[in-house]
Amino acid sequence: MIQQLNKQRSGWAALAASALIASVLTAGAVPAGAVTDRADHTARLSACVGDATADQLFTDVSPDHVFGGAINCIAYYEITQGTGDGTTYSPNRDVTRAQMAVFIARAAKAAGLDLDDVSDAGFSDIGETWQEAQDAINGLVSVGVILSGDNFRPEDPITRAEMATFLIGLLSKTTGKVSVSAGSRVLLTKGSITAEADDYFADAFAQVSDPFTRSAISALYELGVTRGTGSTPLTGDEQPGLDLFYSPEGTVDRGQMAAFITRALSHTGLRPRGVSAQYDGAEVVVSVRDASLRPVAGAVVDVFWVPTVDANGVFADDGTCARAFKADQSAGLCEIDEADPVTESGGEVTVAVTGLRRVPEGGAVVWAWTGQPDETVVRGTELYRLDIAEDADSGIASEALVTTTLSGSRARFGSSVAYTLQLRDIVGNVTHGVDGALPAQWILNVRTVDGNGNATDLPAQQLESDNSGEADFRIRVHDPNPGTSGDQVTATYTLAASDNAPPEYAIVHADGSPAATGSVIFSDAPGTIAQATATIETRDYLYVSGPSVFNVVAVTVLDQYGSPIPGTKVKVVTDNDGSLLTDEEFPVDRRGSYRFAYEYTGPGSEKETLTASYGSETADQSGGTATVYWADDAGRTGSQNVVAGDIRRREIVVDDDAPVMVAYDENDRFNVAGVPTTMADFEARLAAALRVGNQDLLTWSNYRVGQEDLIAEYSLG
Template sequence: MSALFASLFAVGASPAAAIDEDSMADAKEPTSACVGEALQDQGFTDLGTLDTAKRAINCLAYYGITAGRTADTFDPNSNVTRSEMALFLYAAANVMGIDLMGGDMMADFGDIAELAENRQNAINALARNGIMGGRGSMTFDPDGNITRAEMAVALVGLVDKVPGSGVTKNDDGTFTVDVGNGTVDVFADAFGATSGPVNSAISAAYELGITSGVGDGTSFDPTGYVPRLNMAVFITNALAHSNARPAGLTAQQVSGGIIVSIRDANFAPVANAEIDAFSHDTADAARAFNADGTCSKRFGSAVEAGTQKCTIDPVDPVTGSTGNYNMTVSIADKGTTVWVWTGAMGDSVSSSTDLYELDLKPAEATANVAGFAKVSTDFNTNAAFRAKFGSTVTYTIQLVAAVDTDGDSTADEILNAPPDAEGDKYTITLTFPNGAVQKSTVTMNASGSGTFDVSAGDPDPSSRGQSVAVAWTVDVLASTTGDTSTNLPQLYIDADTVTATTVSGADQVTGTVTFSDVTAVGFDLKAEAVRSHSPVANSDNPMTGNRITVTVTDQYGDPIGNIPVTASSPASTADPARSVFPAKARVTFPDGTVTLPYSYTGTTGEIETVTVTADLGPGPDGEAGNADDPTDLTATATVNWTQNGASTTAADGTDTAVGPAAVLVAEADSNLLVLNVSSVPTVYVYDANDQFFVSGAPVTMAGFEENLAKVLATADAGDITVASYKAGEADDVASFTWVQ
């Protein structure tokens, strides 16, 4: 992970890590409630090619959790209100087998009396059980749009009511999720903007596989709203953490085989139901049957050893009290097809037997192209930064494997904890300025990781202004016993967190930590626009604006307050009325932060670079007699002032494509792209009706967004060409072609 938090909230026993491109949900269920009949088309005509969302919408409609706006439309892009969400959750709880009749939380909202009785009942039941609360004192705000943060709290609270879900709600309102040997992940924007309980719910929702981030996937947007299509996906992901299954018999692949489920017409588990299963290699699966639909005696085999193939006999298994049964299945190299059915004792397979067919795929083989040991730290080891005397800087050595995921014999993904990592040892050497040397050994644990600490005391507590540089070395070959091990993975440095002399592919890496008691001064300045893009002013809204968040820290990484900060931009210099920043400097708060609001009246799109300056005093730079004035700190933030993309199709039907244009912003949740069209940030909105291409190959909308998400964090996110685009027409079929 790119950054570690030393302490957080109770989301799990593992350390917390900021979500990045390598993050994954560690508590996601391998099975789903949306299988078999639950995936049948429910007749909605406005879903286009939404793929995942379409499956989820059909699934919710099958279970009766939600219906369309009309008999044949679902209205997938409309936001979900809080009272609607309460109805959906209440219905989902019933399908999940959760009893909401009790509950000891207070539920007395003064603004729901005019709602239909079913909505009132749902809201009160959820509130009594601590699943969904109100907004403010005695108010629920039923017509307000539910936010992504509220949705996460409610869905995790719902899963908490499922026995054995691995979710626990603590006394302080936070959630604990069992992530096994995984790492609890957090969204940086949620961590800084929401309370501990809400933070933990958002992280829990991610770890459970209920929801993911927005944009490049590393932000959550806790205050964003939830469209109906996203709601459907989130609820079906939550259903997976229950025993909900469609009526009849279904089967799903799990580790080591399959799980067979049988439910009645009301989705209740059916216990003691007889089950028979037989299988054949997928490549020639048809051989398992005779021409008349009966089982072939020559081909195929019974799944359960000792049972009679294609006949219900006394040795066949039965479902348990949960209505499920796990079967062990041997899977051929090229896949195995399994047929599962239920019947009465003595029944045999015929052409009229209702068989559930499931193709099982073998576990994906991964080729370890090379093994490495990644050295990282949560301390900023930029050479100019300092650690305080008496403090400890912790480094982590994480064994990783470079994996070939696409079969081209090139490592293209890094995965933690390669096989047989436990027990590998690395020698650590610390060298102090007085010549003293300390040696130790780090032994990798079962997760393939180990840590070592670097610290130094104050050599002369009676005086200030001293610094001590401690050099550290991680060595593959050296050993405290004199032995060598040439088989250990080579070392490489996590360049995002560690400054060292050797970066990768080495038997030895070295670095330095400088400890000091030098007086703290302003050292580092960061600036970021609250909104990366905003629309330009227009006749209806002659003035718009944005805010720049500024953070000032000292050389120890600690925040500094009372530092005057100002902002300017070329736009404000060229036209003082266009970008108007605060006339007087604003000073940082004790936490080192301050927000600089500003107005903008420009009507033409532009990429504005805002320069923020922190005046470190004691007087204005350049003023006579202030030669000792510390140099000001400067940083920049980028704001994309956007215009809406015009139609590319003329009245006569001719089309003039736009692009290729560089991608500035991509927001999957709002189906929005901001492209750099002739230096003007231009907004294009897409939907499932459109066509999508990646490097010339057609893909789904989800595939298009997935490819974009992988590279948005890089310096070059590629270019997009837009064609057949009709601005403001939801039914148009535009094409978006992306090339990295």
């Protein structure tokens, strides 16, 4: 049984060691077992795609009917045959228990569950029921979807509580995500975690006495199959459980039943016949089914796409591909080749399309198909078209970027050091965890060790990402001996991926170095220049556009706590004769910095190394270094490693022997790892490489300085 705990919706929650020496503050801490008011096990894909969405022409189901899509879908899968002569559906008619059994039996068969071996379940009141209903009732009992008993009550309207047990029984036999424990509790599996639902409807909890039925209702909410019947008068912490009614004794009409069944079937492998494709918020999932709806394993599929604005120019007059972007794994465009992905045993394959990690403005169009080796798209090739809206991307986190407010090598006792985790994918920041739908969670542990080697472990905290994909925590250590000096305490944090979070190796600093664990030393020692850090900041590159170019370099000196040291002297020297840089020493300002402006009169295709030094009386201590690339224009073609760039200016500097610069625009063509892609995706990859200092290879062709009418082509990686 999940215990109800008070939710912490916002703010900082503090957890301190008993000795009050150290504390950890976490934003949005989530207590274990908390009622979350969030469906955590929803399906990202649907059974109702492609041909399963076609209008089945029921005369009493209008195109804008609230359940029209679900009704058409169950008709495609022959879960319903309509009412009367088959031209109507009667969406407002209540569903009886016998009809419910038929619906579920047909749905089970469509999802691949064998109900052919039927035996008498022993119900005494179904003898007058039509034969298909009898077979359905007995068959569902035979495979364990429903339980046997003395009476079935076939003509009674089914209640919403009873419906929950039918649907959970169906899912327990057609998907590995749902199971029933020996104690008749419904368990939901996500990844390696299996547990009972942690949400419940208060009215169902109060009105339903059977534990299995109550558990089934909660599970339907977690699976996204039910959304309740309306809001409760009380909300938030004042309302125990969900802020929704379920109305367990209410009846279910045929329209509602269609919606419940299709939502449930989305958790199974049921897909339309032939090839279909769906976008899961980050990648394209292609399904292949035979004429009997069974999965086809080993089918080679090819995927290509374009932004919607370019969709009309994809195919030539003879039906062949004129221009499109191929999926990441494909070797040839619009061709079945050895590099194309292959469906697995479930008849599906996830196809990486980097350009769709951020859907282009105006949306995108994807085509998927299957064929024989070396077959190409021609007129008459059966293609599945998938239209993706521009706001459909949700982002699937592949890493967590850690930043900190610690500016020195130490922190003072009593101060707080803040850390922020930002979920990211290969393109940039994302707002959801690895499933692309829900927040990520981590377990945070902090240990402190004092100068005598005494260790203290603070209670573990669970972090959860917020709506922007961030999670925060702060570490504060107080002076254990306020009356004395020379104390030192080291606090070490460790982050472990809990639920829906990238793995520990993907928790990194901005330069790509590991950040799943880190330490900060708290001290009461006075700030000193002996433990200072000097940094040097300047432009990575400048374009040599004339006889002279000006640059600025800033040198900053801070003590071990990140504080400026008044009176510190600094200077900068260069190894390039073309730089007219003074070798005089200057005192830093109140921020600990001094800015040197200088003129460069040398040629392009040069680079220089700037070296800073500092000291209290004279600048005689070695500081940091920086490299400046003085770039010239690149030639028409070339292939060199990227060393610098500016995405906003659309400039890239490369250097093997001499630095040169290319400037691109939206009219050019772009490739990443040999795969054509959009400029937005190209820039995202470029920005990621620049951030961590990866000198990726850039190859370019047809480049001319200042000639924007030429279409240059760039390939990164």
